[in-house]
Amino acid sequence: MTAMTYRHLQLRRVAGALGAEITGVDLGALSDAAFVEIQRAFCEYSAVYFPDQRLTPEQQCAFTGRFGPLTHHPLIATLPGHPHVAGLVREADSTGMNFGGSWHADSTFMESPPFATSLYAIEVPPQGGDTLFASLYLAYETLSAGMRELCDRLVVVHSAAAAYDPDRGANDPKKSLIMQKGMQYNLTEDPKKEMEHPLVCVHPVSGRKVLWETGVYCLRFRDMTEEESAPLLNYLRRHIANPNFTCRMGYRPGTLGMWDNRAVQHFAMNDYAGYRRVMHRVQVGGPPPVGPAMPVRTVTTASQTATVPVH
Numbered sequence: 211m212t213a214m215t216y217r218h219l220q221l222r223r224v225a226g227a228l229g230a231e232i233t234g235v236d237l238g239a240l241s242d243a244a245f246v247e248i249q250r251a252f253c254e255y256s257a258v259y260f261p262d263q264r265l266t267p268e269q270q271c272a273f274t275g276r277f278g279p280l281t282h283h284p285l286i287a288t289l290p291g292h293p294h295v296a297g298l299v300r301e302a303d304s305t306g307m308n309f310g311g312s313w314h315a316d317s318t319f320m321e322s323p324p325f326a327t328s329l330y331a332i333e334v335p336p337q338g339g340d341t342l343f344a345s346l347y348l349a350y351e352t353l354s355a356g357m358r359e360l361c362d363r364l365v366v367v368h369s370a371a372a373a374y375d376p377d378r379g380a381n382d383p384k385k386s387l388i389m390q391k392g393m394q395y396n397l398t399e400d401p402k403k404e405m406e407h408p409l410v411c412v413h414p415v416s417g418r419k420v421l422w423e424t425g426v427y428c429l430r431f432r433d434m435t436e437e438e439s440a441p442l443l444n445y446l447r448r449h450i451a452n453p454n455f456t457c458r459m460g461y462r463p464g465t466l467g468m469w470d471n472r473a474v475q476h477f478a479m480n481d482y483a484g485y486r487r488v489m490h491r492v493q494v495g496g497p498p499p500v501g502p503a504m505p506v507r508t509v510t511t512a513s514q515t516a517t518v519p520v521h
């Protein structure tokens with residue numbers, strides 16, 4: 211892809227695979243022309259971050275809401291008075307698993323998972339606490355033709371059970387998210403609920419295919435057991451985490467990071483024991499993903515369909 215030019219912001223690529231740092235903009239007072247370029251950069255680089263911002267929760271919501279309607283994570287508590295802002299808190303003395311501390315894409319157990327997430331740094335450790343991103347475009351494009359053809363035909367059953375269901379070990383403080391000190395959960399959806407999405411999705415803006423394996427939320431392939439599905443899912447997970455497909459986003463207080471949940475997996479580093487980290491997280495809803503194995507989706511919770519041509 212040819213890199214595009216930007217007139218209303220400065221953009222620095224941070225890795226060969228994906229990711230860009232954007233400066234020269236104030237997200238709290240953004241012109242329409244600058245926003246159009248940010249939208250373009252978001253799709254071109256899949257993960258972007260803006261250092262040195264000063265945003266209230268309202269301003270973070272106003273900026274993120276320019277991408278589309280805000281939704282909320284169905285399992286994390288939001289800040290009082292801010293129904294779209296989830297607080298991600300890890301205390302200095304927290305131990306065990308951190309929120310987001312494995313490769314995943316966000317909330318893919320939902321029928322219409324968020325297409326974008328913004329994360330605003332309130333309090334960060336002096337070092338560590340970065341987020342890693344992996345390009346699911348590159349993950350797909352580097353598979354062999356035979357494996358791409360197989361993946362194109364598969365449908366994955368997603369659920370939040372592995373992370374949030376006490377019946378699957380979510381009460382174990384070493385493995386579980388919901389037992390961690392600092393975080394507040396609000397399980398408004400049944401974590402056992404299952405949702406099908408195509409393994410290969412077509413990105414609605416770029417038209418490119420992505421390998422939409424989303425980590426902990428992918429339980430099994432449709433019409434297969436978990437045991438039968440595990441070898442291929444595990445192979446794809448190792449493939450996606452290839453360092454050549456990744457970039458790394460670091461934070462100072464006031465950094466806002468944003469990622470395209472249709473095109474990346476991410477991983478919150480857990481390398482800052484003894485320090486507190488507080489982030490505000492806002493997400494944008496999107497239509498359900500479509501791909502060769504599920505070219506048309508009819509949303510059951512709203513009268514909405516999404517289609518893509520299948521090649």
Ligand code: SIN
Nearest residue numbers: 298309310340341478
């Ligand atoms: C997330 O997975 O939504 C959070 C990522 C992070 O805290 O770095």
